[in-house]
Amino acid sequence: MFNTMNKNNLYETLMNHRSIRSYTDQKVSEEELTLIMNSVQAAPSSINGQQVSVISIEDRQTKEKIAELTGNQPWVAQAPVFLLFCADFFRAKIAAELNEEQLVITESVESILVGATEVGLAMGNAIAVAESLDLGIVPIGGVRNQPIELIELLDIPEYVFPVSGLVVGHPADLSAKKPRLPQKAIWHKERYDTNLEGLIKEYDQTISSYMDKRTNGKETRGWSQEVSSFYNHIYFPEVRKMLEQQGFDFK
Template sequence: MNDVYHTLINHRSIRSYTDQPVSDQDLTMIIESVQAAPSSINGQQVTVISIQNAETKSKIAELSGNQSWIAQAPVFLLFCADFYRAKIAAELNGEQLVITDGLESIIVGSTDVGLAMGNAIATAESLGLGIVPIGGARREPLALIELLGLPEYVFPVSGLVVGHPADASAKKHRLPQEAVWHKEKYNTELEGLINQYDDEVSAYMEKRTNGKETRNWSQTVSSTYNRIYYPQVRKMLEQQRFDFK
């Protein structure tokens, strides 16, 4: 089996880590893979801030919703969408930075971060490291921006915990392929597939929790998306000079 495919297919999120440090060589390889990711117009709209200081990681864990694995693991990587360098490029060439006046900049920056983080995850896991993405980096983004000194035209998209797994998490089920891979046009007849998947997830959760929980996929999604759960994001974007014209 292809090694890259094997790494990707066997992904799982790790939330328990040993105190073994991540080597400088491994961390450098991860960042090199980040820089190798494709980006819109080769603008490279991604910045990664690595945090290994215990006090700073503890504060980030608190800001992210008291996610203890952020403080426990040796490395936390904050992935940011970054147009600060584009602002410098504009000034060097006597141009105006206009892209950040529209939603396209949010899509471009977030897409670039997603591609870069995918590379980082694959590289880390290929090295035998464990990871877990942290969307909670957007929970208190204004405080995080201040803590890490992010300039205007830069905003946090997601964090990534990196370390040596203390135990291997169980691999979670995914939606049936037919619900994700639509051929020629979008198939809206998905209720049956979702019901099927809900049954699989419920059985998985029951086994994982020794019968204490049977929560399925649609229950999780609907109970999360029934509110704006990171309400400071718009204020954060406005503070960082991103408009919505």
């Protein structure tokens, strides 16, 4: 029987997660990519709809263009593989046509929630397997920065939209682990506890010290300052237009 007091290999892999933004020239093997993709398909799926597709890109020029579209993130081009995770209802459209049914779910925001949830579950599996193989990764939310251009670049059909990218490669160096919020701030027992201000202030100090050390004093902002600077505007304004273009109508 598994003793929860003893950490197993999976737990250690998950707890050692960090985002890697510097990679060697060593290729990711086809076998390693297959293991990652096997784990993607093994993820839980609502109604067994399997609303996830992954486009793997290894071509240097294509990765350079994606790096530009995602906000000039050089590690996208540097790493040997870029995986684009998409929510996919195109297969559901084909299923509907085969059965002379109408695809109506894409007229509800539920389709976005289902698709994004399934991408998150699948990407979590992919990250865990990649890191268990001693590969480095970094998720790229910037695929939603200029999503229409990305859709055109990769010939993505209707009823499919990019949710997140994943850089995969062999780390050139290991980043420091970023401290997380105090567990009490995210683990609510029986009822949601809204008394969080003190915990957030505490975490601000932790992140400020971490950033000060990481940047040699160039950056000392806390967590609340960082989050506030992102969420005071819509930083990916093309998402709604992209979803409408791809056939998702929430009127």
